[in-house]
Amino acid sequence: MSQTKTLKVRLTLFFILVGGMLAMVAVVTDHWAVLSPHLEQHNVTCEAAHFGLWRICTTRVAVQDRKDKSCEHITLSGEKNCSYFRHFNPGESSEIFEFTTQKEYSISAAAIAIFSLGFIIVGSICALLSFGNKRDYLLRPASMFYAFAGLCLVVSVEVMRQSVKRMIDSEDTVWIEHYYSWSFACACAAFILLFLGGLFLLLFSLPRMPQNPWESCMDAEPEH
Template identity: 35%
Template structure:
């Protein structure tokens, strides 16, 4: 009987403590946190889509090769796809082969420098594996920090641990910056690829390049995550600084 009363009192104490923690967060404040989390979830979706797809850049040969087919390629952080397209399918007025989304004979392979350390060869050009690997590692690190930020905000909403709100804001801001840095490093890897012409025959074809929608998703993800981080930081600020600038608003807030 004594032990049952002890456990009942202990459970009641924990329930009251949990209720007190939840009571510190007003429904209005909780709603703002959920709206900011919704914004960052859009950035998180774009980030996963960008990192997981291989349409970061398209490499296109020129059409005037005296053949009924032309070659194009598209690549991302993890793999590369070369495609042989029919000249008749290429839009009229376009000097280069593509876009890569056109139907054709495709050959997709993962980069071997993640496993065996070998460079990849595209149109008689060689990738600079150190730069490509750096871009991929930075992007994965950004996703990991982003996941940590999501966990912090979920703990704020479920457990009332508002001190994690600032930690989550830092994580989202850092993940956005890491994604943007990864994009810049990838841009340098593309430049290194175009300059890495192989001296061995056959001669390297002339190429043009254009950044594609996966890279656009990465840019959007980085900006949205940084914006969401700013919103979370604003939610951690006390109301009194704003009250001194706008007395009526500050009076309502208190």
């Protein structure tokens, strides 16, 4: 592999590494979405919530003299009450969380995200082994694993988005306002870096194409 192509491969792997770190941060944190209720009067306590793939956290914040009747943009500071979703921790009594998070959506999003991390790990193993002598061919399966990881991540993001939508539309919840937080942004950024990085890595790892129409791949001069 030429020095120019080696530099391109290493630069691509750096961006993929950043994408993998963002994916890990998105999976283990619980700031995918922030929910807030509608306030009927001023000087009340707003019970906002934020959640991720595994648990939901609620925070009570005192609201005073607000012109709008929502606590959508209130900073979630202070004491938090966090609880893992009931289907991940059956011992906890959180029936409202079991319903409002839409069990099938939550489990699907978490499982697909775990598959994404698995693809990242396998792709990283192939990438590390490719640094050995004459093992550049391992970059091609590594690139596919990274692309698959990005696709799994964007599917998990869409499943989570549908879960939030159903939660807001449900009449059994007090939350009517929502916005997506930094964990959600990390997942979206990780998808872009992993998917595009995988495609570019596959492109850079392919053998040099023949320069002349009558030249076959076997006849082309080997790269040094």
